[in-house]
Amino acid sequence: MSATLEFVRASRWYGQVIALNDVTTTIGPGVTGLLGPNGAGKSTFLKLAAGQLAPSQGEVRMLGQPAWGSPELFHRVGVCPEADAFWEQLTGLQFLLGLLRLTGYDEAECRQRAENALHEVALLDAKDRKIGGYSKGMRQRVKLAQALAHEPEVLLLDEPVSGMDPVNRRRVVDLVRRLGRAGRTVVVSSHILHEVEAMTRRVLLIHNGRILAEGDVREIRDLMDEHPHTVALRARDTRALARAVVGLPHVISLTFGAEGEWLTVQTAKPDELYGNLAAAAEEAGVSEMYSPDENLESVFRYLVAG
Amino acid sequence: MPIYEQTYRRHEARGPLRRVRFWPITREALRLILARRWFLALLVAAWLPFVVEVIRIYVVTRFPEANRILPVDGRLFGELLGWQAFFTMFITIFGGAGLVANDLRTGAILVYLSRPLTRRDYVVGKLGVPLLLNLSATLAPGLLLYAVALALAPDLFWKWDLAWIAPAVVVQSLTVSMVMSLVALAVSSLSRSVRVAGLGFFGLLIGLEVARGILYALYRRPETALLSLQADLRSLGVTLFGLADRSVNVPWAYAAAMLAAVSIGCLLVLRSRVRAVEIVQ
Amino acid sequence: MAELGVEEARSLGEMVETPLVEFKDLVVSYGPVQALAGVSGAFLPGPTGLLGPNGAGKTTLLKTLLGFLDPDRGTITAFGRDPAKEPLEVRRRIGYMPEVDCHLPGMTAAAFVAFAGELSGLPRDEAISRAHEVLYYVGLGEARYRTVETYSTGMKQRVKLAQALVHDPDLLLLDEPTNGLDPAGRDEMLALIRDISERRQMSLILCSHLLRDVEQVCENVIVFNQGRVAASGRIADLTGPRRAVYDVRVKGDATAFLTDLKDHGCEWREGEDGYRVSMSDGFGPELIFRTARESGVQVRFLRPGAETLEDVFLRALGHEAER
Numbered sequence: 001m002s003a004t005l006e007f008v009r010a011s012r013w014y015g016q017v018i019a020l021n022d023v024t025t026t027i028g029p030g031v032t033g034l035l036g037p038n039g040a041g042k043s044t045f046l047k048l049a050a051g052q053l054a055p056s057q058g059e060v061r062m063l064g065q066p067a068w069g070s071p072e073l074f075h076r077v078g079v080c081p082e083a084d085a086f087w088e089q090l091t092g093l094q095f096l097l098g099l100l101r102l103t104g105y106d107e108a109e110c111r112q113r114a115e116n117a118l119h120e121v122a123l124l125d126a127k128d129r130k131i132g133g134y135s136k137g138m139r140q141r142v143k144l145a146q147a148l149a150h151e152p153e154v155l156l157l158d159e160p161v162s163g164m165d166p167v168n169r170r171r172v173v174d175l176v177r178r179l180g181r182a183g184r185t186v187v188v189s190s191h192i193l194h195e196v197e198a199m200t201r202r203v204l205l206i207h208n209g210r211i212l213a214e215g216d217v218r219e220i221r222d223l224m225d226e227h228p229h230t231v232a233l234r235a236r237d238t239r240a241l242a243r244a245v246v247g248l249p250h251v252i253s254l255t256f257g258a259e260g261e262w263l264t265v266q267t268a269k270p271d272e273l274y275g276n277l278a279a280a281a282e283e284a285g286v287s288e289m290y291s292p293d294e295n296l297e298s299v300f301r302y303l304v305a306g
Numbered sequence: 307m308p309i310y311e312q313t314y315r316r317h318e319a320r321g322p323l324r325r326v327r328f329w330p331i332t333r334e335a336l337r338l339i340l341a342r343r344w345f346l347a348l349l350v351a352a353w354l355p356f357v358v359e360v361i362r363i364y365v366v367t368r369f370p371e372a373n374r375i376l377p378v379d380g381r382l383f384g385e386l387l388g389w390q391a392f393f394t395m396f397i398t399i400f401g402g403a404g405l406v407a408n409d410l411r412t413g414a415i416l417v418y419l420s421r422p423l424t425r426r427d428y429v430v431g432k433l434g435v436p437l438l439l440n441l442s443a444t445l446a447p448g449l450l451l452y453a454v455a456l457a458l459a460p461d462l463f464w465k466w467d468l469a470w471i472a473p474a475v476v477v478q479s480l481t482v483s484m485v486m487s488l489v490a491l492a493v494s495s496l497s498r499s500v501r502v503a504g505l506g507f508f509g510l511l512i513g514l515e516v517a518r519g520i521l522y523a524l525y526r527r528p529e530t531a532l533l534s535l536q537a538d539l540r541s542l543g544v545t546l547f548g549l550a551d552r553s554v555n556v557p558w559a560y561a562a563a564m565l566a567a568v569s570i571g572c573l574l575v576l577r578s579r580v581r582a583v584e585i586v587q
Numbered sequence: 588m589a590e591l592g593v594e595e596a597r598s599l600g601e602m603v604e605t606p607l608v609e610f611k612d613l614v615v616s617y618g619p620v621q622a623l624a625g626v627s628g629a630f631l632p633g634p635t636g637l638l639g640p641n642g643a644g645k646t647t648l649l650k651t652l653l654g655f656l657d658p659d660r661g662t663i664t665a666f667g668r669d670p671a672k673e674p675l676e677v678r679r680r681i682g683y684m685p686e687v688d689c690h691l692p693g694m695t696a697a698a699f700v701a702f703a704g705e706l707s708g709l710p711r712d713e714a715i716s717r718a719h720e721v722l723y724y725v726g727l728g729e730a731r732y733r734t735v736e737t738y739s740t741g742m743k744q745r746v747k748l749a750q751a752l753v754h755d756p757d758l759l760l761l762d763e764p765t766n767g768l769d770p771a772g773r774d775e776m777l778a779l780i781r782d783i784s785e786r787r788q789m790s791l792i793l794c795s796h797l798l799r800d801v802e803q804v805c806e807n808v809i810v811f812n813q814g815r816v817a818a819s820g821r822i823a824d825l826t827g828p829r830r831a832v833y834d835v836r837v838k839g840d841a842t843a844f845l846t847d848l849k850d851h852g853c854e855w856r857e858g859e860d861g862y863r864v865s866m867s868d869g870f871g872p873e874l875i876f877r878t879a880r881e882s883g884v885q886v887r888f889l890r891p892g893a894e895t896l897e898d899v900f901l902r903a904l905g906h907e908a909e910r
Contacts, residue, residue, distance in 0.1 A: 416683075
C-alpha cells in the first residue's frame with residue numbers, strides 16, 4: 001500500500017491544549033475511517049492533512065510533499081469540513097462555480113464539473129436555489145459537492161453524514177465506497193461507529209490526540225463483545241427472563257428496574273448473553289432492549305483500559 | 307416529583323409596564339462592557355487630553371507670557387474635542403461594534419424582539435451604549451474643562467463673547483458621539499462577527515480618511531473633506547471653535563448635511579437588518 | 588378531513604370557549620417563497636399541537652402570530668387583536684420558546700431570565716424574583732448561577748422555556764421543545780410541559796414534527812403540510828389504524844431475517860442503524876425474536892419506533908414532503 005498521506009511524529013497544540021500528540025501513521029488509497037469520540041483530535045488530524053494547519057512538531061506529508069505550504073496540492077485534495085459556513089445568498093451552482101473558477105478551469109469546464117458534482121450528491125434540481133433556503137441535509141451535500149468538484153486524488157471528509165436522514169446517508173455512503181474502489185484516497189472521520197462501518201473496513205482509532213489502534217473495524221465489534229456489558233430489557237415477565245439467565249456463568253448481576261418492567265443484566269460475555277436471550281425474550285414478551293454501553297465513549301474507555 | 311418543588315405562581319399583580327422600555331437593554335450592555343478592566347482603562351485614558359489642557363490653562367494663569375506661545379481661548383476646547391474624537395473611535399469599536407452583530411450571531415435578537423418591544427426600542431437601547439460611553443469621553447471632559455477654565459482663569463474666560471463655548475461643546479460632542487455610534491451600530495448589524503464589525507468600522511473611517519487625504523493632496527480642494535466622516539466632524543469643529551485647518555474648510559452646512567445623510571443611511575440599514583426573521587430572497 | 592371550525596363547535600352545544608388565536612385565509616410569504624398559502628383555523632384555550640414536516644409553515648405561523656411577519660392576505664387575531672397592528676399588546680401575553688438557540692453570552696441563567704422579564708415589562712425586583720422562581724420550576728435551581736454557555740443541550744432548552752415563562756404569559760408557544768434532547772431529557776421536558784398545561788392551566792401551542800411528542804401533551808392538533816392545513820381536530824379521530832413500529836439491529840446476515848418478516852406481512856425499511864420494522868396486525872415484538880432465531884441472527888437492539896407524520900397521517904398529507 002503506497003502512502004498518500006504520512007504523519008511522522010506529528011503533534012499540534014494550541015497554547016496548553018494538545019490536540020494531536022505524537023502521531024505516526026500512513027494512509028494509502030481506498031477508504032480509511034478515522035474513528036474517535038468528540039474532541040479526540042479528528043478535525044485537527046484532517047486539517048493537518050489538508051495543509052490548513054501546520055504541525056507544531058513533526059511532519060505531515062501529502063503525496064510526497066509537506067502538507068503545509070504546498071499550494072500546488074490544493075487541487076489534488078478535496079476537503080469537506082465539519083463547519084457549516086456558506087455565503088447564503090449564492091445558489092448551490094454559483095457557490096460551486098465560484099470555487100471552481102479559483103482552481104483555474106475555463107468557464108465551460110467549471111460548469112460541467114459543478115453540474116457533475118451536484119449530480120453525484122443529488123442536488124441537481126436544487127442547484128438554482130439559494131443556499132440560505134436549503135435544509136440541513138442539503139447543506140451537507142453541497143459541502144460534499146464542493147470537495148468533489150475538482151476530482152481530487154485525495155478526499156478528506158469530516159463527519160460527512162452527521163445529521164443526515166437515511167436516504168441521503170445511503171447515497172453518501174455509496175459515493176464514498178465508489179470513490180474508494182476507484183483508487184482515490186478517502187479519509188472519513190466520525191464519532192458514530194455504524195457510519196464508519198458502512199463505508200469501510202479500515203479504521204484508525206483516535207483518542208485524546210493519540211492513535212489508539214489501526215485495523216479492521218469489525219474487530220471493534222468483537223472487542224466490544226469481549227468486554228463486560230450492561231443490557232437493559234423491558235418485558236412483560238421480567239422474572240421469567242431473569243430466571244432464564246441467572247444460572248449462566250457470565251452473568252455478573254441482575255437488577256430489576258422501575259415498577260418491575262425493566263431488567264438490567266450485567267454480563268462478562270455479551271455475545272453469549274444475546275444468544276442465550278433469544279428464546280427467553282420471545283416467551284417473556286420483551287418489547288425493548290438496548291445497551292447503554294454501546295456507545296463509542298464506553299468502547300474507547302475499555303479499549304484504553306486494556 | 308423532584309422537578310416541581312417550587313410552585314409556579316401565576317403573576318397576579320400585573321403592575322404597570324415600564325414606561326421606558328429600552329433602558330434595561332442599555333443598562334445590561336453597559337454592565338457587560340464596563341466589566342472589562344482594559345475598557346475602563348481606555349475610558350480613563352480618554353481623559354488625558356483633559357489633564358493636559360488643565361495644565362495648560364494653569365500655566366497660562368501663572369505665567370501670562372505663555373499666552374503668546376500657547377494661546378488659551380475658545381479654540382482650546384475645539385482642540386480638546388479633536389483629541390477626544392480620536393478616543394471615541396476606539397471606544398466605539400470596543401464598546402459598540404459588537405452590539406448587534408453578537409445578537410444576530412447567537413440568535414439573541416429573538417429574545418429581544420419576541421418581547422413587547424419595538425425594533426425602535428431595541429435600536430435606541432443599543433445606541434445608548436456607545437452614545438453614553440462616547441459622551442463620557444467628549445461632553446464630560448469638555449464641560450468640565452470649561453468649568454475648570456472659569457475657575458482657574460476667570461479673567462480670561464468669564465466673558466460674554468466666550469459664552470458660546472459651552473453650547474459649542476455640547477453640539478460638537480453630541481454630533482461626534484451620535485454619528486460614531488450610529489455608524490458603528492449600522493456596521494454591527496451588517497455582520498455576525500464582532501471582529502468583522504469592528505474591523506469594518508475601523509476600516510470605513512480610516513479608509514475614507516485616507517481617500518480624502520489622497521484627493522486633497524492631488525487637488526488641494528477643501529471640498530474633498532466631505533468624503534470622510536472624520537473630516538466632516540472636524541470641519542464642524544473648525545467652524546464652531548474657530549480653529550484654523552484649511553484642509554477641511556468647507557461651509558458647515560455641507561458638512562452637516564453630509565453627516566445627516568450618513569445618519570439617515572445608518573438608520574435605514576438598521577431598519578432592514580434588525581429583524582427576527584431571515585429573509586432569503 | 589375533520590376540520591372543526593368554531594361554528595361547528597358551537598352547534599354541538601359544547602361549552603365553547605373563545606379561541607385565543609384565529610386565522611382565516613392567511614397567506615404569508617418569505618420574500619418570493621409562499622410559506623403559508625391560505626390557511627384557516629383556530630387555537631382554543633388549552634394545549635394544541637401544531638404538527639407538520641419541516642418547512643410546512645408551522646414556524647411561519649408562529650412568527651406571524653408574534654408580529655415578525657406581515658400577512659400578504661387574510662387575517663389573524665390573537666386575544667382579539669391584530670399582531671401586525673398591536674404587536675406589543677399581543678407579545679405581552681405570549682411566551683415564545685424558539686427552536687433555535689438564543690442566549691446572551693456572558694450572562695448567568697438567573698441574570699438572563701431576569702433580563703428577559705425586564706424586557707417584558709416587569710419591574711426589576713419582580714423580574715429577579717420571578718426569574719429564580721421560574722428557574723427552580725424548570726429544574727435549573729442548582730445551576731442558575733452558571734453562565735448559559737456551560738450548559739448542556741437539555742439545560743439550554745430549559746432556560747429557553749424559563750425565559751418564555753418569566754412574565755407569566757397567557758399563551759405559550761413552544762417550537763420543537765425536545766430538539767436535541769436524549770430520551771431521558773425528552774421525557775422530562777414533556778412532563779414539564781404537561782405540568783404547565785394541566786396544573787398551571789396555561790394554554791399552549793406545541794409545534795413539532797414529532798407526533799409522539801405532541802401526543803403526550805395535546806389532544807387536539809392542527810396539521811400543516813406545504814403551507815396548507817392538512818388536517819385538524821382530535822388526534823384520535825384523525826389517525827388511521829396505527830401499526831406497531833420497531834427499530835431493530837441484528838448481528839449477522841439479515842437477508843433471511845428480513846425476508847421472513849416480510850412473509851409474515853410486516854414491512855421494513857432501512858433506518859439509521861439497523862432496520863425499521865412495521866408489524867402486521869396481531870403480531871408483536873416476539874415475532875422479531877422468533878424470526879431472528881430461526882434465521883440465525885442475534886437481536887442486539889430493539890426499541891419501539893418513532894412513527895413519522897407520514898406514517899400516521901398518510902391520507903391527509905398525501906405525498907411525502909420534499910426534504
